[in-house]
Amino acid sequence: xxxxxxxxxxGAGLLLISGGSDDFGDVxxxxxxxxxxxxxxxxxxxxxxxxxxxxxxxxxxxxxLGRTLCGYED
Numbered sequence: 001x002x003x004x005x006x007x008x009x010x011g012a013g014l015l016l017i018s019g020g021s022d023d024f025g026d027v028x029x030x031x032x033x034x035x036x037x038x039x040x041x042x043x044x045x046x047x048x049x050x051x052x053x054x055x056x057x058x059x060x061x062x063x064x065l066g067r068t069l070c071g072y073e074d
Contacts, residue, residue, distance in 0.1 A: 025058070025059065026056050026057065026058055026059070027039060027040055027056075027057060027058070027059050027062050028040075028041070028042050028044070028047060028054050028055070028056055028057075029054065029055055029057055029062050029065070029067055030047060030049075030050035030051070030052060030053075030054050030055075031052050031053070031055060032050055032051040032052045033051075034051075035050070035067070036066070036067060036068065037067055037068055037069065037070040037071075038057075038059065038062035038063075038067040038068070038069060038070065039070045039072075039073060040069075040070075040073045041073070042054065042056075044070055044072055044073060045072045046070040046071070046072045046073070
């Protein structure tokens with residue numbers, strides 16, 4: 001039981017240190033010719049200027065495409 005409790009405490013601590021889920025999960029991108037950002041929410045104001053469809057991708061995929069976080073999400 002002690003090992004289980006210690007594991008829970010360590011896991012919770014790591015989650016707090018990492019800042020939550022910033023580096024995990026899906027983000028939204030526009031695949032238009034001028035697109036340079038990724039967005040945490042599909043409703044982000046920055047996506048309103050997208051000239052093509054928006055796509056849901058992993059944050060790793062967005063970064064591999066050279067995308068950086070949208071300033072509205074900052």
